[in-house]
Amino acid sequence: MSKTVALDVGLVVAGHGRHYIVETPEGQRLICHPRGKKSDCVVGDRVRWQPSGDEGVIEHVEPRRNLLFRQDEWKTKSFAANLDQLMVLVAAEPVFSESQLARALIAAESAGIAARIVLNKADLPGIAAARARLAAYTRMGVEVVELALKARPDEARARLAPLLDGKATLVLGPSGTGKSTLINLLAPDARAQVGEISQALNSGRHTTTTTQWYWIDEMHQSGLIDSPGFQEFGLRQIDAAQLAMLMPDLRRHADACRFYNCTHLHEPGCGVRAALERGEISESRYRIYAEIFGELGQRR
Numbered sequence: 001m002s003k004t005v006a007l008d009v010g011l012v013v014a015g016h017g018r019h020y021i022v023e024t025p026e027g028q029r030l031i032c033h034p035r036g037k038k039s040d041c042v043v044g045d046r047v048r049w050q051p052s053g054d055e056g057v058i059e060h061v062e063p064r065r066n067l068l069f070r071q072d073e074w075k076t077k078s079f080a081a082n083l084d085q086l087m088v089l090v091a092a093e094p095v096f097s098e099s100q101l102a103r104a105l106i107a108a109e110s111a112g113i114a115a116r117i118v119l120n121k122a123d124l125p126g127i128a129a130a131r132a133r134l135a136a137y138t139r140m141g142v143e144v145v146e147l148a149l150k151a152r153p154d155e156a157r158a159r160l161a162p163l164l165d166g167k168a169t170l171v172l173g174p175s176g177t178g179k180s181t182l183i184n185l186l187a188p189d190a191r192a193q194v195g196e197i198s199q200a201l202n203s204g205r206h207t208t209t210t211t212q213w214y215w216i217d218e219m220h221q222s223g224l225i226d227s228p229g230f231q232e233f234g235l236r237q238i239d240a241a242q243l244a245m246l247m248p249d250l251r252r253h254a255d256a257c258r259f260y261n262c263t264h265l266h267e268p269g270c271g272v273r274a275a276l277e278r279g280e281i282s283e284s285r286y287r288i289y290a291e292i293f294g295e296l297g298q299r300r
């Protein structure tokens with residue numbers, strides 16, 4: 001008697017509270033609600049849903065390839081799922097927090113997501129100082145792409161196109177760095193893509209601070225995910241003993257430590273601190289390691 005109902009598939013392209021916008025393979029977008037706690041989802045999730053009036057009910061979230069998230073003392077905040085890469089956007093101005101940058105890269109490394117840094121506003125005089133602050137990242141193998149999204153948009157588009165082609169890319173960065181400029185440059189119809197449904201999601205609220213997926217090509221193969229800025233970037237999901245393994249410049253020297261469970265903070269014969277003294281690990285990177293390690297030690 002029982003009939004198997006084939007549920008429709010969809011991509012979560014925005015979310016606000018427990019309301020989501022799901023895009024069908026045909027490109028239709030509709031508001032969906034999860035059936036229960038189990039179908040909690042994030043942008044980038046593939047879901048199975050069924051219609052319910054004008055809206056939809058999410059019945060099932062497909063298994064995730066990966067999930068980028070941060071975990072503060074009291075809450076876990078997911079950025080997006082099923083990512084091909086992370087692009088951390090910083091700029092010559094305003095001066096960026098290296099700790100935030102490092103934390104985003106550690107979260108990506110921990111989730112198995114490739115990452116690169118985009119340094120925007122190359123037209124401003126502050127660019128040399130910003131570039132110098134990123135030297136340690138270039139040395140440890142993270143690509144830093146210098147752009148002027150507003151001042152030299154054609155060049156920026158040409159540089160970015162091959163990096164984003166066919167991929168799902170999450171853009172993270174503090175406000176004022178050029179995230180909106182980037183989205184508007186690459187997805188000129190961004191407003192339309194989000195459109196009325198998104199306004200409906202936000203209706204009655206004076207906020208548009210939701211994570212959103214934008215297609216940047218006509219074939220809908222390349223997606224850019226814009227996420228609101230954040231203050232805290234907790235990494236409580238990480239085991240303190242693993243932290244150095246998620247920082248390529250420290251990891252490289254941890255083999256030389258005398259003790260297998262060296263914390264790289266005070267033990268004799270520490271390969272990481274020896275490298276720091278030789279100038280092979282930057283002081284700011286080591287300081288950030290110690291700062292995060294301290295937070296993880298206070299795990300409840």
Ligand SMILES: Nc1nc2c(ncn2[C@@H]2O[C@H](COP(=O)(O)OP(=O)(O)O)[C@@H](O)[C@H]2O)c(=O)[nH]1
Nearest residue numbers: 121148149150151174175176177178179180181
């Ligand atoms: N000088 C300069 N300003 C830029 C560039 N790109 C963006 N901006 C400016 O930086 C400010 C913040 O940009 P916006 O895209 O709103 O940043 P968001 O807060 O990350 O979304 C705006 O005034 C932009 O015009 C650039 O390449 N050069």
Ligand SMILES: [Mg+2]
Nearest residue numbers: 176179180181
């Ligand atoms: Mg913005």
Ligand SMILES: [Zn+2]
Nearest residue numbers: 257262264270
């Ligand atoms: Zn050590």
